[in-house]
Amino acid sequence: MELRHLRYFVAVVEEQSFTKAAEKLFIAQPPLSRQIQNLESELGIQLFERGSRPLKTTEAGQFFYQHAVKLLSNAEEIKTMTKRVGLMEKTVTMGFVGSLLYGLLPKIVYMFRQQQPHLKIELVEMSTKDQIQALKEGRIDVGFGRLRISDPAIRRVLLREEPLLLAIHSSHHLSTQAAGVYLSEVEDENLFLYPIHPKPNFSTQVRQIFSEHGLDPKNLKEVREIQLALGLVAAGEGACIVPESARTIQLPNLNYIPILDDFAKSPIFLAMRNMDESEDIRSLFDCIYQVYDLEGFLYDRAII
Template identity: 85%
Template sequence: MELRHLRYFVAVVEEQSFTKAAEKLFIAQPPLSRQIQNLESELGIQLFERGSRPLQTTPAGQFFYQHAVKLLSNAEEIKTMTKRVGMVEKTVTIGFVGSLLYGLLPRIVYLFRQQHPNLKIELVEMTTTNQIQALKEGRIDVGFGRLRISDPAIRRILLREEPLMVAVHDSHLFATKRQGIYLSDIVEENIFLYPNHPKPNFSTQVRGLFSEYSLEPRSLKEVREIQLALGLVAAGEGMCIVPESARTIQLPHLNYIPLLDDAAKSPIFLAIRSMDESEDIRSLFDSIYQVYDLEAIKYDRTVI
């Protein structure tokens, strides 16, 4: 059995017609029919219900179709990643979630550029979920995100746990509590979450944090992005939970108060392909930990 046999079979299933599949594949119908017959003979089963209009698969054919699609997808991922590994021009493409631009990521990337002037570095903003698929397809080489998403093809390294804070208007009573407050203190407040794009995302993480402490906030409103959420807070419309690094966003009448709950942290993960042990990736780790050393941030280097 060869990959082309799988492509032929998948085309026939999806087109529900040998004639249409042959046109899609740019081959004549008789050879296509023979290839499918040979495939059925090799498997010793019937893949299509004979005489059905439109053409339908047997239960065994449907099972084979689902796995054929997966195998073809894996083959394309392997081809794309292999091409990328063999590229003459040295390029490292980094996916990242937008909130990390307010933290140490810009310094890490700048240092990485300075230490590797002959390396082309590209930055692409994307959600953590999209980073996983982009890594598998070879569109990026490394991803920085905040969500715990598991995939056997991806290796995820926890870089650090970033404390969370609450952004409040300076007229709010909590603005005077510089030492910090607890999640239980804000359950009756209007709380803005972000982003509101498909889950899971940072808003999912915040909701989970309340659930972990068996708390049910009275009012949670999702908005498009962090800047909008903080703008609404600055307008006195409510409050917002943000990573500590968001303190660099300064707006009039905006205050940041620490959250004192032990679990009030947002993890920062680096994701790479499971078998990727390139020197460029190791050099990126060096840049990360050099910046962490300068900031006195604790980390576990044994994970790489």
């Protein structure tokens, strides 16, 4: 069985006609019919209900169709990724979630540029979920995100766990608790979450933290982005849970208070293609850990 046989079969299923499928594939109908008959002989089953108009698959044929589509998709991904690896132009494209720009990502990228001047480095903002697909399609080389999204084609490395803070107005009754607060103390507050789209995202992560620890905040409102959420907090409209690095966003009457629960953390992941062990990726990891050392952050160094 070859990939072309799968393409022939998928075309017949989707066109529901040997004639239309042959036209789509730019081949004559008799050879196409013979290829499908040979495929059925190899499998030892009937894939189509004979005499049905329009053409319909058998139960086994439908099962085979679903897996054929998946195999063809995987073949295209492998083709694209292989071409990407073989490109002569040395470009490293990084996907990232926007909130990481307030943390150490700019320092990491700057150091990487200085240490690898021969590389062309491109940054593309995208959600963690979109980064996974972009890696598989070869559109990016690495992705920096916050969500635990698993895919067999992708390797994900936990860089560190970033503590969460509560952003509140300076007049808020919790602002006097400079040492910190527990999430149970903010369960009844008006809380802004961000972003709205796409899901899953940081707002999904915050909801899960509450839910997994038996907390059920009733007054949640999702807004477009972190700047809008903090602007509303500075206006006295409510509170917001943000990563520690967001404290670099300073607005009048905006206070940041530590959250004392050990579980109140947002992970930072670097994702890459499973088999990618290039020197450029190794150099990027070196820069990440150099910056962490300079900033005094604790981390478990991954073996790359």
